[in-house]
Amino acid sequence: MTVRIRSALDTLPAYAPGRSVPGAIKLASNELAFPTLPAVAQAIADAAVHESSGINRYPDNGAARLVTALAALTGAPESHIVTGCGSVALCQQLVQATAEAGDEVLFGWRSFEAYPIVTQITGATAVRVPVTAGHELDLAAMADAITPATRLIFICTPNNPTGTTVRAADLIAFLDRVPEHVLVTIDEAYTEFDDADDSPDGLAEATSRPNVVTLRTLSKAYGLAGLRVGYAVADPAVVTALRKVAIPFALNSLAQAAALAALGARAELAPRWQQVVAERTRVHAALRELGYEVPVSRANFVWLPLRERSAEFAAHSEQHKVIVRAFADASGGVRVSIGAPHENDAFLAAAAAFPR
Numbered sequence: 001m002t003v004r005i006r007s008a009l010d011t012l013p014a015y016a017p018g019r020s021v022p023g024a025i026k027l028a029s030n031e032l033a034f035p036t037l038p039a040v041a042q043a044i045a046d047a048a049v050h051e052s053s054g055i056n057r058y059p060d061n062g063a064a065r066l067v068t069a070l071a072a073l074t075g076a077p078e079s080h081i082v083t084g085c086g087s088v089a090l091c092q093q094l095v096q097a098t099a100e101a102g103d104e105v106l107f108g109w110r111s112f113e114a115y116p117i118v119t120q121i122t123g124a125t126a127v128r129v130p131v132t133a134g135h136e137l138d139l140a141a142m143a144d145a146i147t148p149a150t151r152l153i154f155i156c157t158p159n160n161p162t163g164t165t166v167r168a169a170d171l172i173a174f175l176d177r178v179p180e181h182v183l184v185t186i187d188e189a190y191t192e193f194d195d196a197d198d199s200p201d202g203l204a205e206a207t208s209r210p211n212v213v214t215l216r217t218l219s220k221a222y223g224l225a226g227l228r229v230g231y232a233v234a235d236p237a238v239v240t241a242l243r244k245v246a247i248p249f250a251l252n253s254l255a256q257a258a259a260l261a262a263l264g265a266r267a268e269l270a271p272r273w274q275q276v277v278a279e280r281t282r283v284h285a286a287l288r289e290l291g292y293e294v295p296v297s298r299a300n301f302v303w304l305p306l307r308e309r310s311a312e313f314a315a316h317s318e319q320h321k322v323i324v325r326a327f328a329d330a331s332g333g334v335r336v337s338i339g340a341p342h343e344n345d346a347f348l349a350a351a352a353a354f355p356r
């Protein structure tokens with residue numbers, strides 16, 4: 001007899017991360033292509049051997065010092081902040097806290113690959129609302145798709161993988177249409193790269209509306225993808241629920257120490273973010289010059305909506321020793337992270353050589 005696994009998992013794919021190939025340039029996971037800051041490396045080393053909180057001890061479950069620093073950064077009260085093992089864990093916790101079998105979780109499509117997975121894990125139903133022809137989230141259609149079964153909505157801005165943002169006025173009009181019992185998550189994983197002047201203020205919405213939560217991560221702009229640090233800003237009632245469904249001690253001591261150091265190093269990080277934005281602008285222009293369709297991106301990646309040719313493009317790029325992320329289906333395309341200038345050059349050379 002075989003072990004009985006929940007049938008909800010039968011059609012569920014495991015999350016497929018961007019691949020690393022030895023000797024190849026990895027532009028597949030939207031990481032920051034800069035070395036670890038010395039202050040961050042030092043903080044990790046110090047934390048490992050700290051007298052009372054070294055790694056022989058369990059970490060601070062509430063990450064109190066980090067929460068204090070995040071309150072200072074965001075301007076949100078500490079009671080509105082909760083950390084998680086990457087913001088993807090918080091995505092899963094949000095679904096667990098709000099939805100069960102028969103309930104609906106709504107998001108644009110394409111958007112972050114983990115949304116349907118964390119939804120299906122709980123047995124809830126994923127409702128995907130297609131993006132517009134311009135690859136933007138269709139907030140009007142999303143509002144129309146709300147049903148009595150809707151419990152949670154993900155708004156990803158800038159949107160992974162299309163790079164587009166929603167406008168502040170459109171988001172406010174959308175939020176005004178959402179029933180108060182439905183939780184709206186504004187996923188701002190790439191906010192530090194967003195230079196649009198009409199982007200929403202997710203933190204202001206999360207601190208003023210009890211049914212809005214804003215998610216942030218230190219994996220992208222702060223360069224801590226390997227340490228798994230994310231946080232949510234939300235009403236205290238939502239924060240309490242997120243803590244209940246959290247895995248105990250999910251944020252380890254070294255990650256907490258590194259996150260504190262990284263938050264303290266914003267002055268050193270900001271020029272890196274500016275370089276990413278400048279390189280993104282360059283890559284975008286070069287791809288347009290080559291004749292590719294590329295939506296304007298406000299994140300640290302660009303999107304090539306190559307549809308049925310996506311897998312072929314990724315394989316071609318890999319032959320040129322550049323690993324990109326292909327989403328090979330009807331709404332598919334290729335997402336390319338912005339790397340160091342020489343890495344972007346290698347990608348552009350591959351794109352130029354792709355037979356079209």
Ligand code: PMP
Binds near residue numbers: 030087156219228229
């Ligand atoms: N949200 C979005 C939109 C993302 O693209 C990602 C990472 N790909 C995450 C959340 C999760 O990031 P992490 O778990 O590393 O914080």
